[in-house]
Amino acid sequence: xxxxxxxxxxxxxxxxxxxxxxxxxxxxxxxxxxxxxxxxxxxxxxxxxxxxxxxxxxxxxxxxxxxxxxxxxxxxxxxxxxxxxxxxxxxxxxxxxxxxxxxxxxxxxxxxxx
Amino acid sequence: xxxxxxxxxxxxxxxxxxxxxxxxxxxxxxxxxxxxxxxxxxxxxxxxxxxxxxxxxxxxxxxxxxxxxxxxxxxxxxxxxxxxxxxxxxxxxxxxxxxxxxxxxxxxxxxx
Numbered sequence: 001x002x003x004x005x006x007x008x009x010x011x012x013x014x015x016x017x018x019x020x021x022x023x024x025x026x027x028x029x030x031x032x033x034x035x036x037x038x039x040x041x042x043x044x045x046x047x048x049x050x051x052x053x054x055x056x057x058x059x060x061x062x063x064x065x066x067x068x069x070x071x072x073x074x075x076x077x078x079x080x081x082x083x084x085x086x087x088x089x090x091x092x093x094x095x096x097x098x099x100x101x102x103x104x105x106x107x108x109x110x111x112x113x114x
Numbered sequence: 115x116x117x118x119x120x121x122x123x124x125x126x127x128x129x130x131x132x133x134x135x136x137x138x139x140x141x142x143x144x145x146x147x148x149x150x151x152x153x154x155x156x157x158x159x160x161x162x163x164x165x166x167x168x169x170x171x172x173x174x175x176x177x178x179x180x181x182x183x184x185x186x187x188x189x190x191x192x193x194x195x196x197x198x199x200x201x202x203x204x205x206x207x208x209x210x211x212x213x214x215x216x217x218x219x220x221x222x223x224x225x226x
Contacts, residue, residue, distance in 0.1 A: 090158070
């Protein structure tokens with residue numbers, strides 16, 4: 001199994017509070033991704049990173065920011081959490097971004113915003 | 115992004131083969147066909163991928179139609195652990211391949 005951990009695994013917070021989710025990898029892969037998964041929508045890309053300090057937006061980036069100061073860590077921040085951000089968040093990593101590369105996923109973080 | 119169509123759900127029995135279909139009638143010549151699966155309460159995991167020829171690995175086989183407009187993931191001998199949602203995904207270098215575009219997938223139930 002790829003060495004990917006996510007923390008926390010579960011979090012309950014209140015509307016308006018800031019939340020940071022952490023993804024940590026031990027594979028030294030260059031590319032890292034944050035997805036969210038909601039019923040009826042499948043997984044959708046929020047942000048991704050193609051190197052330290054290099055990030056870009058995905059299809060559902062509004063309300064989220066990311067940072068990557070080290071190869072192994074990719075942080076997802078909800079500046080002011082809203083109930084619509086209640087979801088399961090998955091981090092993924094890949095060594096390359098070709099049409100044949102594999103993405104490896106973490107175990108997920110279940111976030112509930114009350 | 116090229117679209118894929120899969121049945122919402124399928125059911126099979128333990129130790130029997132399972133054929134999971136995927137239609138991708140708008141596939142382009144450079145699109146690779148990938149399959150991922152998601153076990154309950156886990157993140158997705160890679161299963162297999164191919165371009166034109168049929169592919170085999172330790173987890174499954176991928177049969178690709180000659181016109182590439184459809185493909186079938188084959189689990190040769192299903193176990194209870196194979197119960198999951200299976201996603202068929204097209205990937206193309208032209209789109210940068212930065213993301214996996216997940217559809218709704220097929221929820222596979224395995225009966226003991």
